Amino acid sequence: MTDLPSILIVDDEVRSLESLERILGGQFDVKTAKNVAEASEILENEWIQVILCDQRMPDKTGVEFLTDVRSRWPDIIRMIISGYSDPNDIIEGLNEAGIYQYITKPWHPENLILTLENAVRLYKLQREHELLAIELKMSVSNAESKMSDRRNKLRQEYDFNDGIVRSKNSPMNEICETLRQVAPYDVSVVITGASGTGKELAARALHYGSLRWNKPFVVENCGALPDQLLESELFGHKRGAFTGAVTDHVGLFERADGGTVFLDEIGEVSKAFQVKLLRVLQEGEIRPVGSGKSKKVDVRVIAATNKNLEDEVKEGRFRADLYYRLTGMIIHLPSLKDRAGDIPVLAHALLTNTMKKLGKKVQGLDQEAIECLCDYDWPGNVRELQNEIQHMLVVGEEGKLLGANLISRHILHASPTDEEGHLDNFATLEGTLRERVDALEACIIKETLIRHRWNKSQAAKELGLSRVGLRSKLDRFGLENVKPIRTNRKTATGK
Template sequence: MTDLPTILVIDDEIRALESISRILDEDFDVKTASTVGEATKILKEEWVQIVLCDQRMPEQTGVEFLKTVRHRWPDAIRMIISGYTDAHDIIDGVNEAGIYQYITKPWHPENLILTLKNACKLYTLQRENELLAVELKMSPSGVSKRVTKDKERLRQDYDFDDGIIRSAGSPMDEVCKTLRQVAPYDVPVLLSGSSGTGKELAARALHYGSLRWNKPFVVENCGALPDELLESELFGHKRGAFTGAVEDHIGLFERADGGTVFLDEIGEVSPAFQVKLLRTLQEGEIRPVGSAKTRKIDVRVIAATNKNLEDEVRAGRFRADLYYRLAGIVVRLPDLKNRPGDIPVLAHALLDRAMSQLGKIVSGLSQEAIDCMQAYGWPGNVREMQNEIQQMLVMGDEDSELGADLLSRHILQADPVGRDEPDMLPGLISLEGSLKDRIGELEARVIKETLIRHRWNKSKAARELGLSRVGLRGKLERYGLENVKPLPAKRKSTATTG
């Protein structure tokens, strides 16, 4: 008997079934079916957590089949995979069949596995909620106390000091000071900063630091949906409002009544939708799609963007009146390259989180790895660092220290002052001096990166670089690298979480 979650994959193309099954086999108990009849038989006999169905099937579409699954096996998480991304297909899937995710072809194996694992977590949460509902009926006072306790713990997790990880004297100190001052007041906040700087984390800190902290906090990525679907998601719709609207749908603004709505990537919404959003913010009411009646809502809106909205307003791409409705207070989050002192504590905290998620334990990060991270500009900010550390953990040996040799090559070759030009040889335009000096600077960087990857084995480094050991030794002397020694292979981590 396997402990792996069971997933049913339905596709009339046998090669597609074999490909998906091979990729998912290590993480899931995969059942496959090439026809609707085979799939139905499996659902009757097996306890299936996830149904992943191709949209284009000869007998009926994936959405039509998943409508049946929703009726007969409502607990199963339903997902569509298709090479077609028609907006009406997506809307039909979400509304008629209760689709959790619409996966487009070609799909990336790692992203597919991650999506399915998240679906498994959702399935588990649904079952837990069902049990909680039963328990609530049996013992309402006890459950109420437990929910309150859980909310208090969640509030602590997003505290300005404990939740936002940083070092003493960090540029984030000023950001957190502003967030703490603004949080109790019911004013809209616009969070501005590059992708990956932690805008959603800041939004949650604002919510849990406000008087609305025990009410809902809902998130919508405005750049990920077409207008008609975004309008339905935020404002809701009435049954029959459009093709596929088979039942009433409550929008996120109504679900968050009394709480906070976080609108991420607000700079991506179309001019047409900006008008609809402006009306909602001005009037404090929503009108579901297909309804003639409006509904009053009481929410605090926090918006975020990686664009300069002032420039967008001047260029006529973003309405000035909507901007001023959203930007009651503007808080700008600094890039990670401007927070070098935060990198060590952030790296250790992200490693602790990755070890908890992946169930793999190591003794920490080497100082050499931390030094290399601090020399890199991190254009993808905290999200990029999170991915890098997760990769290091996966590739490293259990119970050992993660060294700099596990870092990606572009990080090891980074300009020491942290200025990275994405479309050029790293740091070339930032170097000063003669051509000989510039070439020498780049050569020293390449040699050091190669030595780190080979754990300072000079023979291996010389072979890769096409040098003799004598030639490599001469270059090490020339660039002052001959006395640079790697740190011991093992050292206990000094990780902290803020």
């Protein structure tokens, strides 16, 4: 078996065959046939890359034979070699047989070899193209399969039962049930709540619980961009529409066609842009900046805001018609301080996710840390809790429990109460100056004790007190009997 490119020469003149075989034999694996029947038999049994065929033969013309070859072996490069240069033969060869080249006799050996080498190269390129097309087709299929798997995974991740972490008796249970009921219906929804309460998470839950779940979900923060850029981001623009628009840009509404657009901070958009957004919602079509043509889009719009839109409408800062267009349903998310019972399960869930993200493992959170986290109001809501869990994991020791001593000082300062509630009055920071100073002092002392793992000697040293002086203050503030909570590992990790 040879590695040389294989060519078939078909010619009824024996001398011509011998001459061609002698000249081409060094560069090619040459097969010869004196007629169409022999050529067909060779093609049936051999792998041929190029055919060099005489035009004038007794049984069939070269063009007729190569026309048959084209229908049965279309990959083979077909060439005519002839002593006759009839224009009709050339045209017929090009149209019917799809020949690569028409070579006239007498031919020059070097030119003929070069032509055949180019023909072989073309054959190989065709085969590579076919393989690439097959691979591309498989890649598209694999990509579609992976995309489908990813969307299914996302749908499970944002499921109303598993995606929104909460305790058994959480106030979020009723909200999740509302989300579940609203999700399948193609109505606009406005989600309200303070920053960090999980409005985008709720929006994703609505999307993945809807009939649009296998289509795009795109997000835009409306308060982060001026009108012109926001219009371009949402609706797209044409090249040259404004300074810096060097190419056409497809907007988020068009990208999300068939899916969901989540407009965060909708209360921040200007009244001028509210008019443009209202037109899009009413007409179901967008017009890219700088374009004279509109495009139909089919999207579901979910908006979110930390403002009271009803008040904004009354004050004239938000258009009433846009408000009623957006508020097919209004869903309000409570602040984290109103769902304190969710903090332990949220903290453990956030810790698990953060460990995966940072690649650092710990045993969990101890009970004292959980109670300190529960005592804090979390003005930044879940986002602030997530940041604090990340902080504790970063500064904590790998493989150990995360204790209350790792919690940020401002959080420990805000949680001076103990199990018995002796310091409730101090924590209010109301009353006389003496009472307010006492509340602050008690808070600082307890925070210091927690950071030093209740080592009174170290705490006294940091505070500039003697052990006797510290003990006196502990008695005064009802902290003497407050001990670090010890719990077994199973309870602390929440497993």
